[in-house]
Amino acid sequence: MNYAAARTSSRRVGRFIASGLVASTLALIVFAHAEFAGPPYGSICLGTVIVDTSGSLPYKLDFGKFNVVIQSGVTLDSGVNSAVKLITGCDFTLEPGAAIVADGASGRKIDISVGGNLTLNGTLSSVGTAGNGGKIVLKVGGDVLQSGGIMNVNGTIGGGKINGVVTGSYFLPSGSITANGGAMDGGVVDVNVGGVFDNSAATVTVNGADDGGRIVLKTSGNFGSTGSLSAVGTGDDGGLMTLTSLGNFFVDGGTFNALGAGGAPVNDGTINVTLCNGGIGTGVFTPLPTVTDTCP
DSSP, X not given: OOHHHHSOOOOOOOEEEEOSHHHHHHHHHHHHHHHTOSSOOTTXXXXXXXXXXXXXXXXXXEOOSXXXXXXXXXXXXXXXXXXXXXXXXXXXXXXXXXXXXXXXXXXXXXXXXXXXXXXXXXXXXXXXXXXXXXXXXXXXXXXXXXXXXXXXXXXXXXXXXXXXXXXXXXXXXXXXEEOOBSSSOOXXXXXXXXXXXXXXXXXXXXOBSSSOOEEEEEESSOEEEOSEEEOOBSSSOOOEXXXXXXXXXXXXSOEEXXXXXXXXXXXXXXXXXXXXXXXXXXXXXXXXXXXXXXXX
8 A cells, every 4th residue: 555645744843952851841842833823724733843852641632634654763651640632633553662651460451542643653652561451442533554563462361452533544564452461351452444444464452361352443445455454362361353345355364353262162262354345365264254245
């Protein structure tokens, strides 16, 4: 997929560097709004805020109509907050080596709302170091490009939850999405995509030491995957995968695994595929999926 061609254009009229994370970022945003006050800009982005220094985030940080870039090497943590909410009406980029972290004994919550495109090449982490994994929520008005990026809500006990609503397309050339349970069940990955879902070589895992978790992927456009999806239950039952495409469904390679304990078929999970055009192709499904064709 040509992600660059799918990106929406925006007018960038300013570039600001936030070196003292919270105070300076907020001050720059206020200053920038004042600096560019005048005729209404509608959906035009006013500039770019670049975060180049690590630190703790407030509970909520709204960047308004500014693109946001979290530079490589920067780690932003949730501090004393149980959740972190980041908002921008424009594009949001997490560079390789950058991280937003909300780990805890039980994982916390990361909530990111983006009006434009989300480029996720760094790490979003809400790990439960002594309990269940936390939660990551993505609401994206444009496309998502996750190239080498990591979303991690693993838990020492149970896996956490990842929920995404993407108006555009979701491109996964590489990287990982994990909600594994270290002692109990795997977690949940539930993503609804308005355009294309294309997983070239990434891994999506909701494995559990007891039961496997749940993967729900729905796209209004084409569905393609040559990567790996796994909802394995190493101690008991395999998990559930529900894959739905209202466009074409193409799986030329890749693995889809909901295996149960000991490889016994009675313990295997369930894989449901709903499609209109296409088929399961050369994908390796364990167990074999139940396929529903919705074409008239």
